[in-house]
Amino acid sequence: MFGAKTGRGLVALMFVASIAAGACGGSGGGDKVIKIGGLATLEGPFAVPGQDGFRGIEQALAKYGKKLASGNWQMDGYQIQLIKEGSDATPAVALEKAKKLIEQDNVDILIGPLSGDEGLAVKDYAKTVPDKTFVNGSSAAQDTTFRDAAPNFFRFSTDGAQWMAGLGKYAFTTKGYKNVAVVAEDYSFPYTQVGGFMYEFCAAGGHVVQKNWVPLGTKDYSSVVSNLPTSGIDAIYVALGGSDAVNFFTQYNQAGGKAKFIGGSITVDQSVLSVTGSFKDQLAGTIAAGPTADSATNQEWLDYVKGYKAQFTDGLPFPGLFALSYYNETVGVLEGLKAVKGDLSNKQSAFMAALAKVAFDGPTGHVSLDANRQAISSNYVTEVQKGADGNLQNVVISKADNVDQTLGLGATSPFLAQPVSRDFPSCP
Amino acid sequence: MPKALVDFLTVLLNGVTLAALYFVVASGFTLIFGLMRTTNMAHGSLYMLGAYAGVSAYTATGNWIVALVVGFAAVVVVGVVIHLGLLSRMAGQDLRQALVTIGLSIIIADLLLAKYGGLTYQIEPPSFATGSVAIPFVVNGTYSAYRLFMIVVAAAVYAGLWLVLNRTRIGWYIRAGIDDRDMLSALGVNVSRVFLFVFALGAGLAGLSGVIGTTALSISPSEDGRYLLSSLVVVIVGGMGSLSGAVIGALIIGLSEQIGLFYAPTYSIFITFVIMAAVLAVRPQGLLGRPA
Incomplete structure (x- = not known):
């Protein structure tokens, strides 16, 4: 009895002390806590990218605030509490976790999810809770914002088609690839990537002679490899991610395949280049495009990489595009919160209005939003080369700034007449 | 040969080699679940x-055989601990065993995630099975030597298990112990030791197949469910406790997966389960299983 009473007394004392400490904090006392839900993939083929996504959120929080002993982040006049949830890259689980964060944890702002179909599901859910703010993680399907947008869904990262800006032209004009076969996962994000590549490649006069859509999580690609043409193609466009990409490259290599590769934005990400295996020799010379480039030399990028490496000793050799996307989304949120001084009253209307106007210079370039609350930002064309330390890395070939969601084609272009899909666009 | 035929033969070979992997994975499961129940x-x-374990051994030594032995031995040890510590205490209690082993699988998978992280790992094939072999009837005329080697491994595992079960004293004990444990015990045989041997062997085969599968494909978190599922389907379709049934089950699953991936990629996962449902509708005991 005595012990229990003392214990309770101690708790009460600590409670009083913590209130006192808060009051002395110099920020007006009784700081309100804004809850941010972080949603990324922690299981399945995108587990590594998911971990990196959370690093992006935490790096942005560390840049704008100070981590308290409670685990919250102290901003100017308010605190931010981050609640993390992991999904498995399926829309059903992403939706369930998003609902859990919004309805049970009562988060004010949700940042996530990571993958394309997940993003579409969360966007639809966002429409049913108009007084909460949804900010994308790294999901990059075109129609998350391009068609049937949700007014409370914001995306400070570019989509999968924007990530291809410059690649189709470079492949056709400089590399001289005329005929290309495609191997890609069968869901919205690879549709968007293949579409973005084809917008430029087909317009320049190239041909995509064969498309292989494989189920996400396919491990044995031997029959896909068998199906690829052995002659008459100059390169294979591969849009697979994580362990799936590793498996495909290995089996293509083991089967004696010799074609050059064109990569999607996550195909030759650091999470793939970090794996050891003999297939990697064949990856040198692979061209790809995406919103990040390890070897960029602008000061914002160098500062960002330095911060990443200092904050996360267990991180990847370079922050991947997932870390960057989540970082930019979180920076967008924190800039928006700063503009309204953390005021989320009146169904977050002032905050959402401020958020739509947020623009900033991110690690890779200027970020602003269009009328659909979709980012207009920079993109790189890269080529995989062996660095001085023997590690493969992406070397910048060119950079395009202010890439919009139509890749400069304009919303009325025939390439944008239909949503990207297995069969559209087409130029056989 | 017409291209369509060459394509088809290649896909058949892909299916058979994948079936070889599925058989090796499921062989341990046949012993533990099919035979010992x-x-x-x-x-x-x-x-x-x-x-x-094989990846760690391979990273340290660069030797595929060492990786294979370490993968096998490490899981034999873990299997012995699991059997002595947990499962032998709940013999015959299916539900308890199911719950305990599901718990164990979550713990093991999370410990591995903590130790190895989310990265994908691979093991390089041994020098005698690298590169490709000339085969006239497949696409390009060549085929991965390691995938053909997997058929050899599967045949060796089948032959070894068949010999142990049918031609050795311990095989007699195993078959007798499954039919009537008490009688065998009364004859002076240490039945729990026989069952421990079978469990350790089955677990070891799972570890061995892990190294073989990592060399052919790769290993990354959450592949446990995939191989448990394939093993369940193989054993259920083939028939509980039948080694030949497991071969047929593995062939059906491997072939349907690859044929599906080639001709109807969107439905390849679905096809496997249609086949399983069809087999169970016609023969509830599996293709070669004895009626319960």
Whole structure:
């Protein structure tokens, strides 16, 4: 009895002390806590990218605030509490976790999810809770914002088609690839990537002679490899991610395949280049495009990489595009919160209005939003080369700034007449 | 030869080589679940454990054979601990065994995630099975030597298990112990030791297949469920406790997966389960299983 009473007394004392400490904090006392839900993939083929996504959120929080002993982040006049949830890259689980964060944890702002179909599901859910703010993680399907947008869904990262800006032209004009076969996962994000590549490649006069859509999580690609043409193609466009990409490259290599590769934005990400295996020799010379480039030399990028490496000793050799996307989304949120001084009253209307106007210079370039609350930002064309330390890395070939969601084609272009899909666009 | 035929033969070979992997994974499961009727839902995690142990051994030594032996031995040891510590205490209690082994599989998978992280790992094929072999009837005229080698491994595992079960004293004990444990015990045979041997062997085969699978494909977190599922389907379709049934089950699953991936990629996963449902509708005991 005595012990229990003392214990309770101690708790009460600590409670009083913590209130006192808060009051002395110099920020007006009784700081309100804004809850941010972080949603990324922690299981399945995108587990590594998911971990990196959370690093992006935490790096942005560390840049704008100070981590308290409670685990919250102290901003100017308010605190931010981050609640993390992991999904498995399926829309059903992403939706369930998003609902859990919004309805049970009562988060004010949700940042996530990571993958394309997940993003579409969360966007639809966002429409049913108009007084909460949804900010994308790294999901990059075109129609998350391009068609049937949700007014409370914001995306400070570019989509999968924007990530291809410059690649189709470079492949056709400089590399001289005329005929290309495609191997890609069968869901919205690879549709968007293949579409973005084809917008430029087909317009320049190239041909995509064969498309292989494989189920996400396919491990044995031997029959896909068998199906690829052995002659008459100059390169294979591969849009697979994580362990799936590793498996495909290995089996293509083991089967004696010799074609050059064109990569999607996550195909030759650091999470793939970090794996050891003999297939990697064949990856040198692979061209790809995406919103990040390890070897960029602008000061914002160098500062960002330095911060990443200092904050996360267990991180990847370079922050991947997932870390960057989540970082930019979180920076967008924190800039928006700063503009309204953390005021989320009146169904977050002032905050959402401020958020739509947020623009900033991110690690890779200027970020602003269009009328659909979709980012207009920079993109790189890269080529995989062996660095001085023997590690493969992406070397910048060119950079395009202010890439919009139509890749400069304009919303009325025939390439944008239909949503990207297995069969559209087409130029056989 | 017309291209369509060459394509088809290549896909058949892809299916058979994948079936070889599925058979080796499921062979341990056939022993433990099919023969001993011990519900071991941690089989997929034991596969991952063997795979990661093999990766560590391969990284340290660069020798594929060492990786294979370490993958096998590490999981034998873990299997012995699991059987002595947990499963032998709940013999015959299916539900308890299922719950305990599901718990174990989660623990093992999470420990592996903590140790190895989310990265994908691979093991390089041994020097005698690298590169490709000339085969006239497949696409390009060449085929991966390692995938053909997997058929050899599967045949060796089949032959070895068949000999142990049908031609050795311990095989007699195993078959007798499954039919009437008490009678065998009364004859002076240490039945629990026989069952421990079978469990350790089955677990070891899971570890061995982990190394073989990691060399052919790769290993990354959450592959435990995939291989547990494939093993369950193989054993159920083939018939509980039948080694030949497991061969047929593995062939059906491997072939349907590859044929599906080639001709109807969107439905390839679906096709496997249609086949399983069809087999169970016609023969509830599996293709070569004895009626219960």
